[in-house]
Amino acid sequence: MLIFGSTKEGMEPLGYVGVTTCRNCGNSAHHIVYQRVKSASLYLIPVAAWGRGSYVICKICDAGIEISMAQKDFLVRECEHIPEPQRYMDIWNNLIAGWQEAVNGFAALGQKNYNFADAQRAAREYVAGRFSPEEVEFVESWTFIPTQLQLAGALNQVDIKKPTLLMVLN
Numbered sequence: 268m269l270i271f272g273s274t275k276e277g278m279e280p281l282g283y284v285g286v287t288t289c290r291n292c293g294n295s296a297h298h299i300v301y302q303r304v305k306s307a308s309l310y311l312i313p314v315a316a317w318g319r320g321s322y323v324i325c326k327i328c329d330a331g332i333e334i335s336m337a338q339k340d341f342l343v344r345e346c347e348h349i350p351e352p353q354r355y356m357d358i359w360n361n362l363i364a365g366w367q368e369a370v371n372g373f374a375a376l377g378q379k380n381y382n383f384a385d386a387q388r389a390a391r392e393y394v395a396g397r398f399s400p401e402e403v404e405f406v407e408s409w410t411f412i413p414t415q416l417q418l419a420g421a422l423n424q425v426d427i428k429k430p431t432l433l434m435v436l437n
């Protein structure tokens with residue numbers, strides 16, 4: 268369920284969970300896990316309509332997705348060693364640059380379906396030597412590759428090796 272509103276009242280941030288494309292605003296945005304802590308009405312919207320519990324919220328448009336307590340615990344645990352937000356965005360932007368260049372190259376060749384392995388290789392070339400392999404691997408597997416697959420409508424066609432943020436959000 269998608270909620271809209273503000274994170275400014277009655278919501279406590281529990282942790283940063285990375286960059287992905289927001290399903291509401293379409294931006295590559297930081298996402299944060301929040302938990303509702305107060306029982307006030309927010310902007311005249313009865314709190315009951317928001318439900319109780321935890322949400323993953325886009326930092327740009329404030330749209331949030333309600334998640335279960337188990338999912339919240341999972342995200343907080345998985346993101347214990349996540350790169351800090353600016354660094355995550357830097358890695359993301361470099362991966363995007365390489366990925367886009369490869370995808371544009373496929374399009375120029377008249378290929379409708381592009382090769383994910385080649386795009387991934389091109390993305391890695393852009394970040395090589397600038398960030399640690401562990402950081403790059405985390406960003407890649409946690410949100411970057413799943414997000415690109417989802418944008419291409421291929422998320423369900425490719426075997427992704429481990430739980431990712433998108434598995435919680437979808």
Ligand SMILES: [Zn+2]
Binds near residue numbers: 289290292294326327
């Ligand atoms: Zn958004």
